[in-house]
Amino acid sequence: MNTIIADKLTKRFGDFTAVDNITFEVGKGEIFGFLGANGAGKTTAMRMLCGLLGPTSGKATVAGFDVYKQSEKIKRNIGYMSQKFSLYNDLTVKENIEFYGTVYGLTRLQIKEKTTKLLERLQMISEKNKFVKDLPLGWKQKISFSVAILHEPKIVFLDEPTGGVDPITRRQFWELIYETADEGTTVFVTTHYMDEAEYCNRVSIMVDGRIDALGSPQYLKQKYNATSMDEVFYMLARETATK
Amino acid sequence: MRTIGAIIRKEFLQVFRDKAMIRIIFLVPVIQLIVLVNAANMDMNNISLGIVDRDMSPTSQKIINKLQASGYFILKDFETTSAIAIKKMERDKTDIIVQIPKDFEKDIYKGNNPRISVTVNAINSLKAGIASSYAVNILTDYAKELSANFQATANQNNISYFDITYSNWFNPRLDYKTLMLPGILALLITLIGILLSALNIVREKEIGTIEQLNVTPIGRFQFIAGKLLPFWILGLVLLTIGLLVSKLLYDLPIVGSLLLLYGVVSIYLFAVLGFGFLISTISETQSQAMFVTMFFLFTFILMSGLFTAISNMPVWAQKIDIINPTAYLVSIIRLVLLKGSTLSDIKPQVTAIIIFAFLTNALAIWRYHKTS
CATH class of the missing domain: 3.40.1710.10 (abc type-2 transporter like domain)
Structure with missing residues (x-):
């Protein structure tokens, strides 16, 4: 069963069409890469799927719920890590985890267990009582991600999670993503790092609000006769420019 | 309930970690009570x-x-x-x-x-x-x-003289401070109430954490309640500090019931906090929120009857004052503290404040959208 279904989903802001008739489906446990240049409409599309932004037209269901009428039900079933930083800088790591855990309805005991598990996995037990503002960006991003999946959502949306992070931390971040997907969580991730696209099961490439290409990285490289996703991306961008 | 509790806890942690905030909340009222009360003196002797x-x-x-x-x-x-x-x-x-x-x-x-x-x-x-x-x-x-x-x-005794004697009730020595103090307390509560709440949500918008809150299952009511209660408690603490300073420094007469005063201020705080949140829902940045807040604050304060009597204002201004919550509070605090008025004496003002509290909060909850 598919956890995300978008059918001709469109968002207009006045005359500007940010997301133009996009149609795609994402399966359970899949890592779905949502690629595109800055301003291609990735974040807008993602915000519609998370119930943060009402679509102009088209249909979409997330975890089986309609984005128009059941956005609050969607919110119980998804995790979201926004482009902007989502933890509270003036709270400690532990306090942040406790806050979001409680908000998602976890019991005190669950929160305690999960906090220990999470910090062990990130090897950050000793940072537990540090203020988030004192941690390096890469660490913050890893905690953000862990907090977003704390309530074991069906789907987790990641909006450019590795922006501004060093290559090693990016690598570690993707390991976390793989672990999460292995546990059956669907991962919907936007990025503009084309090397990261190779890590996804399937990718879609957005240009000017449309999805111009959709498929596994292998398939797309074959189709466009390219050696890397980078090349695929350039070819698509050139196509649009010469149109 | 646990969600509201979590938000309240988070707000208190954040307030007490912000040293500037602590100063605003606790030091500013004391300084203002000391400076304003003496400066806004209209007795003349020089x-x-x-x-x-x-x-x-x-x-x-x-x-x-x-x-x-x-x-x-x-x-x-x-x-x-x-x-x-x-x-x-x-x-x-x-x-x-x-x-x-x-x-x-x-x-x-x-x-x-x-x-x-x-x-x-x-x-x-x-x-x-x-x-x-x-x-x-x-x-x-x-x-x-x-x-x-x-x-x-x-030796002309056929013309009689009469002399007028008068006494000043409720402020027998015509002490200007006695008049100003309750009013300044009202101002402080208004200022801190609107400002704290207006800036709070906007701050989360600026940092971006509001987006994260909006994808959680927190309900609108839970959100506003969780944000409001911490500042409501702080407001009452502020009132207590203000009353203590007034009593110790100026020997402010407290004729009426303190319980009544706290009751009224509790409702009033909901009104101004709700108003602050309403401002925060229409502002994108803290500076925007600040300007809107200042506009309303100055209007509320200058028309509150603290510095100039409302009965001296032109009729249209008096009409506008019907929707000025601060005018009601200034009048209530004076009546209760100096005159010992009871609830039945101040019923119209209290009713107005209740309506105001209800409206601002209803509007704030209505204006606050998790989905744009």
Whole structure:
């Protein structure tokens, strides 16, 4: 069963069409890469799927719920890590985890267990009582991600999670993503790092609000006769420019 | 319930970690109570007096002595011609000129009703009004005294005099501080209430954490309640500090029920906090929120009846004041603290505040969208 279904989903802001008739489906446990240049409409599309932004037209269901009428039900079933930083800088790591855990309805005991598990996995037990503002960006991003999946959502949306992070931390971040997907969580991730696209099961490439290409990285490289996703991306961008 | 608890906990942690915030909440009210109450004093005792005495008689000398002895005036200028005295006033040397005409004493004994003229520098109309009324009172008293003597000597007992006695209720010593203190308490609660709440949500918008909250299952009511309660508690703490400072420093009379006062302020805090949140839902940045807040704050405060009586305002302004919550609070705090009014006395004001609290919060919850 598919956890995300978008059918001709469109968002207009006045005359500007940010997301133009996009149609795609994402399966359970899949890592779905949502690629595109800055301003291609990735974040807008993602915000519609998370119930943060009402679509102009088209249909979409997330975890089986309609984005128009059941956005609050969607919110119980998804995790979201926004482009902007989502933890509270003036709270400690532990306090942040406790806050979001409680908000998602976890019991005190669950929160305690999960906090220990999470910090062990990130090897950050000793940072537990540090203020988030004192941690390096890469660490913050890893905690953000862990907090977003704390309530074991069906789907987790990641909006450019590795922006501004060093290559090693990016690598570690993707390991976390793989672990999460292995546990059956669907991962919907936007990025503009084309090397990261190779890590996804399937990718879609957005240009000017449309999805111009959709498929596994292998398939797309074959189709466009390219050696890397980078090349695929350039070819698509050139196509649009010469149109 | 646990969600609201989690938000409250988070807000308190954040407030107490923000050192600037702590200062705003606890130090500002104390300083304002000390500075504002003394500065906003409208009793006058240093009025610069100019005298033009063209009579130079014992009677004119006596008048001058009376004016000086009153304690309100300081003799700054003494002339025998008015032209020079007026020049002095133009140069701001004097606030008021009292002119005693030539042959003043003679005219009194002849029964010619001589006139003393009082000229006031009315650039500051408030000061001018007070200065001239002081002077006129002193002169009238002396005139009465003179004619009483005069009649006694003339043996005319057929004219009777009546004297007006008066007493000032609820502020017997006409202490300006007693009038200002309750009002300033009201201002502080309003200021802190609106500002704290208006800036809070906008701050989360700026940092971006609001987006994260909006994808959680937190309900709108839970969100507003969780945000509101911490500031509501802080507001009541502020009131307590304010009352303590007023009592210790100024010996503010507390005639009415403190319980009633806290009850009313509790509702009022909901009203202003809700108003602050409403502002935050229409602002994108803290500076925007600040400007909108300042606009309303100044309007509320200047029209609150603290500095100028509402009954003196033009009718249209009085109509606008119907929707000014601060005007109601200033009136309530004065009535309860100084006059000992009970709930039934202040029912109209309390009803207005309840309506205001209900409206602002309903609007804030309505305006706050998790989905845009």
